[in-house]
Amino acid sequence: MKFLTEYRDPELVQEYLKKIHRITTRPWTLMEICGGQTHSLVKNGILDMLPEKITMVHGPGCPVCVTSLSVIDEAIYLAEQSGVIFCSFGDMLRVPGSTKSLLEVKAAGADIRILYSPLEAVELAKANPDKEVVFFAVGFETTAPANALSVVHAAKSGVFNYSILASHVLVPPAMEAILSDDENVIDAFLAAGHVCTIMGMEEYYPVAEKYKIPIVITGFEPVDLLQGILMAVQQLEKGEFKVENQYTRYVQREGNIVAMKTIFEVFEKGDRIWRGIGSIPNSGYEVNDQYKLYNARLKFNLNLPVAEENAACISGDIMKGLKKPKQCPNFGTACKPEHPLGAPMVSSEGACAAYYHYSSSTGRKEVIT
């Protein structure tokens, strides 16, 4: 477990905590973008180790949580077509659509496969020439290269019974949407380390400049997160607003050029509806014209009505940082992982699920010490 244990070192953790406590003089609200970061904060019990003055709010960086109801409905529609093998990453299956989830459709007999890589779906298409194989291409910039690569790979090998239902979402437009909201409470961002590993840092400089907000690109282990928080608080206390990189062991300023090239080969930017937040301009990837044969929306003439979100779910407010999961009247009662009202309760990276699984009472100091 080299490269992990040193980032979970209890002594280093204490050292960073002490520094954070020492320099924090005013209340600050920090948002960690990525669901993986949220999970790590809660799972390791970090939230109750931070100074009272620091509030962590959990951002929209969980792909399962922000995929709109309409897209889930599209996935369900495709999965129910005869002759279709519908492939998805595991945690999309439980997300409720307007009337049901993929898991229920699977139980009713649809051919739905849980895969770990979109390239497996291409292999599946090769092995089943009489079927149409559709891959549910969800995720942030992180999963986009592999999904794009599957399309390139299919095209190169002359596989035409493969297509993807693209539902990619992009981080910087979501940050801007949050920052330009009248009710915005965020003082600094911990940007998502994995996203920046692919995309680099360039996109973040204009955001930091325009909104005068510190952005620290941060990893996922306890030491990463505490170092990221420390760097953000240092900037806030000094009145600075820079883009900084805590996750230097992976993130380079220019990003992963090869991965980005693959993304732009297959995808183009377009507006995307985010669950609970609404439509954000240029915040998603869709398959471009050159590869339109691989766009499941075109191949199956998808034209479903836009689905209405469940009004009882406050996921939008949670993902914008306006509310904590436990401030939702349905948290842990009408809404539980086994019957979620909204997506943040479904995914292992959803803020509501993280709170549900790892802490039990209410309020900030909820975790027993």
Add this chain to the structure above:
Amino acid sequence: MKMHLECPMPKFGFDVITLGHGSGGLLTHQLLKSGVFDVFNNEMLNQQHDGASFELNGKVAFSTDSYVITPIFFPGGNIGELAVNGTVNDLAMCGAMPQYLSLSFIIEEGFSMQEFWQVLMGIKEAAQFAGVKIVTGDTKVVEKGKGDQLFINTSGIGLIHPRAIIHHIRIQSGDQIILSGNLATHGIAIMSKRKGLEFETDLESDTAPLNHIIYHLLETFGEQIHFLRDPTRGGIASVLNEVAELTQLGYHINQKLIPLDEQVEGACEMLGLDPLYVANEGLFVAIVAKEIAADFIELLSKDNNGKNAAIIGEVVTDHPGKLVMKSRIGGHRVVNYLTGEQLPRIC
């Protein structure tokens, strides 16, 4: 130590199981004769009656379980061994000494005869090792597509050790929570061979009968052992949540103390799985009186199945009804039941 039985496969005259093998007619008879009666040869089974008759003197434990694992052959064992060890261990966790098992197959038409034979050998080996007899059984064949190769059900019966009083009501504050070995090895070994997920490890399932070591522990510590459970599906998180709920005491475990193989830890990290929820075989959780905990570990660690045994936590009066884990870095979190299946995450 595992034995290796090298019995040659009898000539069944078929390469695969057919519907005829479940018809109750001649093919069934031939299959049972060479595949079951000759293999498990004992006086009760040999009567070829509808059930087994025997005497038991004392308090008895009775348990049943069905085995539906994919893949049916995995590093460290096969479904047959699992079907024996699983029920043997369920009985052992009741403080019982398993004696007799029933054995039922539901076979999918087209299942390879060679593989069926390998499974039978696995069952024979495991039964001999555990010291139990297969005394009654059943075989059904279902049409292709109506099953998944092979399902096995075993039920078992055993006499409860005279000094065993295993019950959650006996758990009290101050009791120590002991784990008999490395966590999550079985679940990850199986997963590493699942289609589409193959990753390289030399992990093997730790499926094993625990009745012998449990017998020694009961002989030595008797009623000082308050609770035993093998954390199969749902992992140790489920077992400890169940007892927390039943006893309304608090269960406090320390992540740092939980024995975990490095490869298992790595695989869990990669797949986004929490080892606390991963299935185990050949592993048990014991909740014992504080006074005997150190001696219990000493005795247990001399056994092949207890080499990595450790005290992982204790029962407390705080946070009643809840399982709380101290993280490696010193934070605390509540560990809940697993909801649904653990699904690997997107990124």
